[in-house]
Amino acid sequence: MSKDIVKPSTLPGFMELLPKDQILFNKILDTIRKTYEEFGFIPLDTPLIEKSEVLLAKGGGETEKQIYRFTKGDTDMALRFDLTVPLARYVAQHFSDLTFPFRRYHIGKVYRGEKSQRGRFREFYQCDVDIIGNGKLSVIYDAEIVSIIYATFNNLGFKDFTVRINNRKILNGFFASLNVQNTVDVLRTIDKLEKIGEKGVISELKGIGLTENTIDKILNFIKIQGTNQEKLQALKSLDMHTEVFQNGIDELTTVIEYLNSFGVPEKNYMIDLTIARGLDYYTGTVYETFLDNYPEIGSVCSGGRYENLAEYYTTQKLPGVGVSIGLTRLFYQLKEAGLLESDTPSTLTKVLVVPMDATCNEYSIKVANTLRESGIISEVYFEEVKVGKKLNYANKLDIPYVVLIGEDEIQRQMVSLKNMKTGYQETLAIDEAIKSVK
Amino acid sequence: MSKDIVKPSTLPGFMELLPKDQILFNKILDTIRKTYEEFGFIPLDTPLIEKSEVLLAKGGGETEKQIYRFTKGDTDMALRFDLTVPLARYVAQHFSDLTFPFRRYHIGKVYRGEKSQRGRFREFYQCDVDIIGNGKLSVIYDAEIVSIIYATFNNLGFKDFTVRINNRKILNGFFASLNVQNTVDVLRTIDKLEKIGEKGVISELKGIGLTENTIDKILNFIKIQGTNQEKLQALKSLDMHTEVFQNGIDELTTVIEYLNSFGVPEKNYMIDLTIARGLDYYTGTVYETFLDNYPEIGSVCSGGRYENLAEYYTTQKLPGVGVSIGLTRLFYQLKEAGLLESDTPSTLTKVLVVPMDATCNEYSIKVANTLRESGIISEVYFEEVKVGKKLNYANKLDIPYVVLIGEDEIQRQMVSLKNMKTGYQETLAIDEAIKSVK
Numbered sequence: 001m002s003k004d005i006v007k008p009s010t011l012p013g014f015m016e017l018l019p020k021d022q023i024l025f026n027k028i029l030d031t032i033r034k035t036y037e038e039f040g041f042i043p044l045d046t047p048l049i050e051k052s053e054v055l056l057a058k059g060g061g062e063t064e065k066q067i068y069r070f071t072k073g074d075t076d077m078a079l080r081f082d083l084t085v086p087l088a089r090y091v092a093q094h095f096s097d098l099t100f101p102f103r104r105y106h107i108g109k110v111y112r113g114e115k116s117q118r119g120r121f122r123e124f125y126q127c128d129v130d131i132i133g134n135g136k137l138s139v140i141y142d143a144e145i146v147s148i149i150y151a152t153f154n155n156l157g158f159k160d161f162t163v164r165i166n167n168r169k170i171l172n173g174f175f176a177s178l179n180v181q182n183t184v185d186v187l188r189t190i191d192k193l194e195k196i197g198e199k200g201v202i203s204e205l206k207g208i209g210l211t212e213n214t215i216d217k218i219l220n221f222i223k224i225q226g227t228n229q230e231k232l233q234a235l236k237s238l239d240m241h242t243e244v245f246q247n248g249i250d251e252l253t254t255v256i257e258y259l260n261s262f263g264v265p266e267k268n269y270m271i272d273l274t275i276a277r278g279l280d281y282y283t284g285t286v287y288e289t290f291l292d293n294y295p296e297i298g299s300v301c302s303g304g305r306y307e308n309l310a311e312y313y314t315t316q317k318l319p320g321v322g323v324s325i326g327l328t329r330l331f332y333q334l335k336e337a338g339l340l341e342s343d344t345p346s347t348l349t350k351v352l353v354v355p356m357d358a359t360c361n362e363y364s365i366k367v368a369n370t371l372r373e374s375g376i377i378s379e380v381y382f383e384e385v386k387v388g389k390k391l392n393y394a395n396k397l398d399i400p401y402v403v404l405i406g407e408d409e410i411q412r413q414m415v416s417l418k419n420m421k422t423g424y425q426e427t428l429a430i431d432e433a434i435k436s437v438k
Numbered sequence: 439m440s441k442d443i444v445k446p447s448t449l450p451g452f453m454e455l456l457p458k459d460q461i462l463f464n465k466i467l468d469t470i471r472k473t474y475e476e477f478g479f480i481p482l483d484t485p486l487i488e489k490s491e492v493l494l495a496k497g498g499g500e501t502e503k504q505i506y507r508f509t510k511g512d513t514d515m516a517l518r519f520d521l522t523v524p525l526a527r528y529v530a531q532h533f534s535d536l537t538f539p540f541r542r543y544h545i546g547k548v549y550r551g552e553k554s555q556r557g558r559f560r561e562f563y564q565c566d567v568d569i570i571g572n573g574k575l576s577v578i579y580d581a582e583i584v585s586i587i588y589a590t591f592n593n594l595g596f597k598d599f600t601v602r603i604n605n606r607k608i609l610n611g612f613f614a615s616l617n618v619q620n621t622v623d624v625l626r627t628i629d630k631l632e633k634i635g636e637k638g639v640i641s642e643l644k645g646i647g648l649t650e651n652t653i654d655k656i657l658n659f660i661k662i663q664g665t666n667q668e669k670l671q672a673l674k675s676l677d678m679h680t681e682v683f684q685n686g687i688d689e690l691t692t693v694i695e696y697l698n699s700f701g702v703p704e705k706n707y708m709i710d711l712t713i714a715r716g717l718d719y720y721t722g723t724v725y726e727t728f729l730d731n732y733p734e735i736g737s738v739c740s741g742g743r744y745e746n747l748a749e750y751y752t753t754q755k756l757p758g759v760g761v762s763i764g765l766t767r768l769f770y771q772l773k774e775a776g777l778l779e780s781d782t783p784s785t786l787t788k789v790l791v792v793p794m795d796a797t798c799n800e801y802s803i804k805v806a807n808t809l810r811e812s813g814i815i816s817e818v819y820f821e822e823v824k825v826g827k828k829l830n831y832a833n834k835l836d837i838p839y840v841v842l843i844g845e846d847e848i849q850r851q852m853v854s855l856k857n858m859k860t861g862y863q864e865t866l867a868i869d870e871a872i873k874s875v876k
Contacts, residue, residue, distance in 0.1 A: 016484055047453075098457070315443065369700070
């Protein structure tokens, strides 16, 4: 019976990994998850599909164009494009069942039908932590979030990274005093400083309609230099008396003060007055995180403080603070930059048990069971092929040890343990083999 | 500014859990994952969206009606409805990069737009393990799969469950000797024996067009009683000489023989000649798993052997064997049956650190960091409210310990540890508090 063969392929923009990379990806995911859990964040899992009216309650903008939206029967539904909107919906919906401050983490896939290009994904993992207050939320949590970013990247093995911190109130207060109206546009432009350079920013700000004088002041402001303390001092000496500006400085000062208590090393954070975060969503502290030696990767972990998480779903005021890691893109970029471990195996198995022939199967199974009971991931190779082919299986998958079982091993109730890297082989009691592998 | 509030809600048929249940769900998921990994299965993750032509290569039947299919731009795409089709596509697509036998597990969400009813979900987790051979695959792996089912449910804390095992070749061979043509329909009917009873089966088989004589023989056959050995003996004594039938008996005999080597207790498996699995997909060994005291839950883990995984995507012959746990439905049913732990907390946090006032924050943060370094999940309560409200937060979330930090504790460089269950409180050095919590 001849069949039509459909060419097996995935959609463009959808990452799919081979075992070696998948194991590495999961290791990173597990580290992030474990770190988030250490800080007492509660795991959440929400449907990937939401009602369109819920997902698009805010509406407008790029989001609506990029969304995967469809109907089934009478139902208009769409795939979530981030984990924040589902969080807002969740907290509003289950408000009376939750305890505040509500600390949740969420690791899951989100969908954006972006233009397909290298390093851009239409399906990607986000790893989010947020702390949501009921009515109010102490600014100390804004500092705690930085300590979580620090712990996460530290646990992932990074040493040289910097969390850049700013406060939108400082920017907003400053603009108010300059009588700049279209703040969102100006913030969006400032945010591009690293990307388009000072000249680009000047040109865009002119386009928005700012005078040269105003642009000068803005540039001088966002280019304030020095240590964190010097920057705070410079801000205070600007002598702006709008309340918003003062609040911003107070909050930023508190965050910086507390980072010391949280044990975040000075080298891993800095005040950066150019960080604005493009979204009009953030209202206080904002963060972006950069790998010092790979600035071209861009921010690897961003977020901030928002005044009101769920205003489209409830009249409850729910301020919060959080950050997100876009893991799929980060993984892709780390791999491109050669920053991922390269000598990782293609399986989790530590010991392949190889029966010399079928008569050795029973004893081989017992050995594998014993290894497993000692916490050593093991499997038995049952296919009846030549021993060389069995060893080749271990080699291809980079399994570090092979246990060979023949008549002799069974009679002596021992095992022959072969180190696949060194080639060294010895016959041992199972207990000793376990010690040796461990 | 008054806004239109959208009522926060999820789509019907989409499970969403509160923190307490989510933590329990994740614990079950982690146990399954850990068990699969212990046996050397490689984790896989594939896109939730596939090309429609790929997903529907097999085509026809209920599947096509239930699928979530949509277009974006020119692309016709659909959400996966199981993890087997993506596995087939993956193995065909990455064939030359994989090592066989290919052992993979996959835990992920799948989508079926079924009629909405109690206990039926449109989005649900499947937890699959499969072993795929290149050209051939030893039947011993069919026994190994049973040992994996056993280990999984044993690790989940179940004692009384039974893996029911059959072999489709026995059924097919038997039908061939009776000259039954429409085997698939007959198998589908036999599969319903538990559900519709003997009378129902007889009536359906008559409807299919079988004679009373044939129906009698089928019923006598599927009702063969006794121990596993007695059943095998009864099958052999049926004296059917079709090759398929003999192959089936040989395979089933091998599987049963090996289960002893794999250490699966006799009480946890049995030959059940009525198990056919409705799908026309399985070709050899088939499994269903039942909780002995809750047969109404139905099979909690099913699967079997198939001749050719990826025939729609490649000309390579890829036989395999595997099983799947439908975790979302299982979780729902365990909860309904009152079989889930009920005294689980609503957070992972073990210690809530409570500063008496803001002057105690710095020391409190240090204490929380120290606890965390000792592997104790901890968080600090920073909101400035009365101490009673802070303790109430711990009570609501069932956090087992609170560490109180006041002026006195800071001066003495100690902590006051309060056991929230007993109410007992004592002032200790941090080291001792850590020991006490552990």
